[in-house]
Amino acid sequence: MQKDKLPEVGTTIFTVMTSLAQQHNAINLSQGFPDFPCDKALKKAVQKRIEKDYNQYAPMAGVEILRKRIQKICQEHYGVHYDWEKEITITVGATEGLFCAIAAVVHPNDEVILFEPAYDSYAPVVKLFGGKIVPIALYPPDFQIPWETLKEKISSKTKLIILNTPHNPIAKVWTQEEIEQLWQLIKGRNIFVISDEVYEYIAFVPFFSVRQHSQLRERSFIVGSFGKSLHVTGWKVGYVLAPEPLTTLLRKIHQFTPFCVSTPLQYGIADYLTTHPDFYQKTLQLYERKRKLFLNLLKETRFEPLNCQGTYFMLLRYGHISTMDDVAFSQYLTKEVGVAVIPISVFYSGNYSDNIIRICFAKQDEVLIAAAKRLATL
Ligand SMILES: Cc1ncc(COP(=O)(O)O)c(C=O)c1O
Numbered sequence: 001m002q003k004d005k006l007p008e009v010g011t012t013i014f015t016v017m018t019s020l021a022q023q024h025n026a027i028n029l030s031q032g033f034p035d036f037p038c039d040k041a042l043k044k045a046v047q048k049r050i051e052k053d054y055n056q057y058a059p060m061a062g063v064e065i066l067r068k069r070i071q072k073i074c075q076e077h078y079g080v081h082y083d084w085e086k087e088i089t090i091t092v093g094a095t096e097g098l099f100c101a102i103a104a105v106v107h108p109n110d111e112v113i114l115f116e117p118a119y120d121s122y123a124p125v126v127k128l129f130g131g132k133i134v135p136i137a138l139y140p141p142d143f144q145i146p147w148e149t150l151k152e153k154i155s156s157k158t159k160l161i162i163l164n165t166p167h168n169p170i171a172k173v174w175t176q177e178e179i180e181q182l183w184q185l186i187k188g189r190n191i192f193v194i195s196d197e198v199y200e201y202i203a204f205v206p207f208f209s210v211r212q213h214s215q216l217r218e219r220s221f222i223v224g225s226f227g228k229s230l231h232v233t234g235w236k237v238g239y240v241l242a243p244e245p246l247t248t249l250l251r252k253i254h255q256f257t258p259f260c261v262s263t264p265l266q267y268g269i270a271d272y273l274t275t276h277p278d279f280y281q282k283t284l285q286l287y288e289r290k291r292k293l294f295l296n297l298l299k300e301t302r303f304e305p306l307n308c309q310g311t312y313f314m315l316l317r318y319g320h321i322s323t324m325d326d327v328a329f330s331q332y333l334t335k336e337v338g339v340a341v342i343p344i345s346v347f348y349s350g351n352y353s354d355n356i357i358r359i360c361f362a363k364q365d366e367v368l369i370a371a372a373k374r375l376a377t378l
Helices: 013-023 040-051 064-078 093-105 124-129 147-153 176-186 243-253 263-275 278-300 326-337 366-375
Strands: 088-092 111-116 130-135 158-164 192-196 220-223 237-241 313-317 358-361
Touching: 013 326, 040 263, 064 088, 064 192, 064 237, 064 263, 088 093, 093 124, 093 158, 093 192, 093 220, 093 237, 093 243, 111 124, 124 130, 147 176, 147 313, 158 176, 220 243, 237 263, 278 313, 278 366, 326 358, 326 366
Parallel strands: 111 130, 111 158, 158 192, 192 220
Antiparallel strands: 088 237, 220 237, 313 358
């Protein structure tokens, strides 16, 4: 019998809740994807490229015009320079970018610091490459970074720190001061950083990217996703920004995983970004409106929203409604009330219990209105 490399990995809570939602005909606010279409012009841009026969392998690091477009956006939007040839790589969604970045730097017995609750695709990859997870829990209501604990947990074995801003599921955005504080703790040490910034354009407070920290960026992989920015999660097109030495390591892995990313999708996205340079304002306006709509709808319920600084997720406290733990309560909501949600305890590796669930508000207005109506019955 072959030994399982990831014995603790089973079916994810997202799959479980989605199938429960289907069984019970519940409104699905659990999984994080938009239920509305992307811009028609984006679909047309890709169709055009397919028709014009852009259908063979793309260059390993990504097509030139898309990488040049990302270089331009970094310059104009963030005021920073990343060289399209040496420092920008197109990946199969952020997920592949995260995989390759972790694989590039983690060796057996290296320690990797994760802030929990943590998005579920980091830890298994760290383990696959023999790394050891050192979790640091953040707690509601503010999910403050426990700087003293972080300082204590950093050791000579620490190789990597993974952060996520804006953060899924807690909707926190790291401030410039927090990024600077992180730098102060790791400078002078051989520690790398992965900053998962897939929700970079969905921040309702000022967003400071790790790429804007002139020293920290020299140690960092910044991971982005067009799936999130352009409402096309199923296309799985993402990117990684990293200084040349780190990009070289990352591409060695990328070259032998997918090798390259879908050609017409890359060209189509590049064409669309050229004709729609205001795409990120539109994305932000859309989610700002949906966030406000859902917050208003929640006033008719007994759920208490926690501060949502970014992403299209929101945490809701239900302590006034039930004493059930969050897994039981999420199942109850799905089966009995008809709204599927995600418990946040699943994002922690240790025991964690608080009466908080996560919802996704990247849904059509009618869906949010119908879900809130059901939640108001409690
Ligand atoms: C924090 C975070 N990182 C990465 C991803 C994966 O992005 P992609 O679909 O581009 O692989 C997600 C998707 O939900 C996410 O929430």
